[in-house]
Amino acid sequence: MSVSVELLRDNVEPQDSALFSAFILTATFWLLLTTAVGLLLSFKFPYPDWATSPFLSFGRLRAIHTNGTFYGWASIALSGAAIYIAARTSGIPIAGKAWAWFSLVCYNLAALCGTVTLDLGMNYGDQEYREWIWWVKLIFLLGVFFSGLTVVRTVAQRVEREIYISNWYTIGGFVFTLILSIVAIIPSYQIGLGQVAVQGFFMHNAVGMWFTFLALGATYYALPKLLNRPIYSYALGVLGFWTNLVFYPIIGAHHFEYSPLPWWFQTLAIVFSVGMLVPVWSGTANFALTMRGHGETVRRSYALPFIVVGVAYYFLGSTQGTIEAFRSLQSIWHFTNYTIGHSHATMYGFITFIAWGVIYALLPRATGKRPSAIASGMHFWFATIGVTFYVISLSVAGTLQGLTWAAGNPFIASVDAAAPYWVGRAVAGCLMFLAHIIFAYNVYLMTIAPRTETPKYEPTPRKTVSA
Amino acid sequence: MNRNVWTIVVASAVVYGLLAVLMGVVPGIVLSNTSPTEGLQPYTPEEQRGRDIYVSEGCEYCHTQNVRPLKQDLVFGRPSIAGDYAYDTPELLGDHRNGPDLTNIGNRQPSQTWQYIHLWNPRAVVHDSIMPRYTWLFTVKPKADPNDVVIPLPAAFRPSHGAIVATRDAQDLVAYLESLKQVPLKTKASK
Numbered sequence: 001m002s003v004s005v006e007l008l009r010d011n012v013e014p015q016d017s018a019l020f021s022a023f024i025l026t027a028t029f030w031l032l033l034t035t036a037v038g039l040l041l042s043f044k045f046p047y048p049d050w051a052t053s054p055f056l057s058f059g060r061l062r063a064i065h066t067n068g069t070f071y072g073w074a075s076i077a078l079s080g081a082a083i084y085i086a087a088r089t090s091g092i093p094i095a096g097k098a099w100a101w102f103s104l105v106c107y108n109l110a111a112l113c114g115t116v117t118l119d120l121g122m123n124y125g126d127q128e129y130r131e132w133i134w135w136v137k138l139i140f141l142l143g144v145f146f147s148g149l150t151v152v153r154t155v156a157q158r159v160e161r162e163i164y165i166s167n168w169y170t171i172g173g174f175v176f177t178l179i180l181s182i183v184a185i186i187p188s189y190q191i192g193l194g195q196v197a198v199q200g201f202f203m204h205n206a207v208g209m210w211f212t213f214l215a216l217g218a219t220y221y222a223l224p225k226l227l228n229r230p231i232y233s234y235a236l237g238v239l240g241f242w243t244n245l246v247f248y249p250i251i252g253a254h255h256f257e258y259s260p261l262p263w264w265f266q267t268l269a270i271v272f273s274v275g276m277l278v279p280v281w282s283g284t285a286n287f288a289l290t291m292r293g294h295g296e297t298v299r300r301s302y303a304l305p306f307i308v309v310g311v312a313y314y315f316l317g318s319t320q321g322t323i324e325a326f327r328s329l330q331s332i333w334h335f336t337n338y339t340i341g342h343s344h345a346t347m348y349g350f351i352t353f354i355a356w357g358v359i360y361a362l363l364p365r366a367t368g369k370r371p372s373a374i375a376s377g378m379h380f381w382f383a384t385i386g387v388t389f390y391v392i393s394l395s396v397a398g399t400l401q402g403l404t405w406a407a408g409n410p411f412i413a414s415v416d417a418a419a420p421y422w423v424g425r426a427v428a429g430c431l432m433f434l435a436h437i438i439f440a441y442n443v444y445l446m447t448i449a450p451r452t453e454t455p456k457y458e459p460t461p462r463k464t465v466s467a
Numbered sequence: 468m469n470r471n472v473w474t475i476v477v478a479s480a481v482v483y484g485l486l487a488v489l490m491g492v493v494p495g496i497v498l499s500n501t502s503p504t505e506g507l508q509p510y511t512p513e514e515q516r517g518r519d520i521y522v523s524e525g526c527e528y529c530h531t532q533n534v535r536p537l538k539q540d541l542v543f544g545r546p547s548i549a550g551d552y553a554y555d556t557p558e559l560l561g562d563h564r565n566g567p568d569l570t571n572i573g574n575r576q577p578s579q580t581w582q583y584i585h586l587w588n589p590r591a592v593v594h595d596s597i598m599p600r601y602t603w604l605f606t607v608k609p610k611a612d613p614n615d616v617v618i619p620l621p622a623a624f625r626p627s628h629g630a631i632v633a634t635r636d637a638q639d640l641v642a643y644l645e646s647l648k649q650v651p652l653k654t655k656a657s658k
Contacts, residue, residue: 044599048590048600049600057601059526062528121524126522167472176483179484189499192556193552193553194494194495195495195499195556196498198494245482246482246486249486260533260547261498334535336563336564337563337565340563408539411567412593412596414564
């Protein structure tokens with residue numbers, strides 16, 4: 001892998017660069033901590049008698065892994081990218097930086113308090129991806145609000161005529177997540193089966209209306225920037241925005257197929273799960289057509305390979321989600337480890353790879369410091385091979401579990417059938433965690449490490465307005 | 468494209484807000500008013516406390532409480548119906564079965580002793596089980612008091628000396644598990 005590309009630096013204020021660096025540094029801390037937890041959990045399948053204190057027990061750590069990767073790692077990294085991109089595409093410095101810093105404090109405080117309270121056994125009723133107790137959620141919401149406000153204020157003061165498509169996506173993500181969180185936090189209409197309906201709505205929207213929008217928005221900026229050519233089609237991007245916005249909120253009930261939720265409600269979710277192919281395939285096509293004919297640029301970049309894998313998993317993971325929603329397949333795959341494979345294909349293969357690609361693309365331009373080429377290559381291959389092996393292991397394990405149940409065998413037969421693949425998953429987890437350590441080293445090089453070269457500033461005239 | 472950022476903010480908020488009401492709030496309100504299945508009893512304070520332990524320890528991440536109307540689920544009981552969950556807040560339907568469904572576990576495994584042994588060490592009763600041990604729900608005493616709930620264990624799974632005594636947490640949790648009994652349906656179709 002040769003990385004001899006000249007390092008160009010964005011013409012940014014040092015304060016903007018420091019803010020972006022702080023978002024990525026703290027996000028990286030949560031990535032390391034919560035995936036260490038995930039790795040520990042993966043070893044509890046083959047070794048259930050290992051680390052058996054209440055504070056290291058599966059039932060408590062699982063929520064720390066999911067919430068920490070979602071709201072510590074991915075939310076902070078992608079919010080930081082959204083703020084930085086808003087300023088770049090608006091041609092001005094980040095507006096109201098103090099509130100952006102406040103947002104970062106809130107995010108980290110929420111992740112810290114959430115991790116501690118979950119480990120003490122305090123959670124919001126095992127409701128997946130919203131286990132944090134209410135006041136922790138409120139702290140997190142403040143983070144979302146002030147990050148969103150920073151993006152909106154920056155875009156509002158732009159000197160460019162148009163609002164770039166990236167900002168549509170990221171602003172949408174902040175707005176949707178605020179509404180979603182408020183809907184999900186009010187307890188009065190979440191009693192018994194009512195809560196099941198809200199949970200189906202919440203857990204899917206938290207992924208698809210937050211991370212998907214932030215990641216796609218960041219891709220719409222980073223990809224053309226890295227390739228030095230415009231996005232293939234602005235119109236396809238806008239189509240993706242509106243179809244994702246309208247279809248996605250309807251599909252949540254596909255998490256509760258064959259449950260006592262109304263049958264037509266489940267069917268509606270399945271129908272719109274098929275509808276999701278429109279934004280997914282149009283988005284993928286848009287990115288793929290932008291990259292077409294630039295294989296050599298991809299090969300020479302340390303950021304682009306991550307975006308290529310991220311887009312590939314966006315396509316594969318989301319299409320898989322549509323297929324999984326069909327009743328005939330849900331009857332086998334529901335309740336099995338197959339869904340954990342799916343969630344890693346999407347939250348890791350798609351969201352996390354896009355976050356890495358965007359960080360490798362933008363952070364060196366912000367700070368004027370490069371990551372190590374060899375370390376980037378190792379990070380890429382360990383993570384790519386790791387997550388692929390992870391998804392395959394659990395897809396096989398889940399299929400075997402489902403088939404064992406359908407065959408009418410005793411329950412423990414499904415445990416025995418999946419056991420070898422759980423070892424495979426733990427091995428894959430080791431590779432992924434190794435990749436994260438290497439990534440953390442690169443983040444160090446790109447932020448707080450001493451400067452080793454004098455980068456050139458991008459030869460575009462700087463436009464300034466009073467912030 | 469649009470030159471005013473607030474148009475994007477307001478337009479996306481209106482569209483999504485509408486969908487959130489239609490797909491989240493309204494179903495929540497309607498289904499929160501589901502009446503209980505005939506004969507279903509609310510939890511006793513002891514069972515409710517046990518349920519809180521169940522939630523606190525994250526049992527739901529491996530055990531569903533949702534019998535689907537599918538052949539492979541009938542081993543767990545009759546298919547769950549809406550009214551079965553009238554007293555279940557937070558809901559614990561779950562979406563993973565690393566362990567079996569517990570909707571009807573009170574009928575399927577009525578032995579409290581089995582439940583205690585299983586919580587102390589699942590592998591004492593199910594050799595290949597991967598369930599974690601919940602040793603912190605028990606205390607090991609040199610000598611048990613007369614009122615203590617002492618857990619009988621095979622020699623291989625017993626500490627070398629002392630008695631294993633269930634704490635109140637363990638007793639409440641087992642009370643909750645024992646309370647998980649499906650109410651038979653009174654319909655013309657039942658055979």
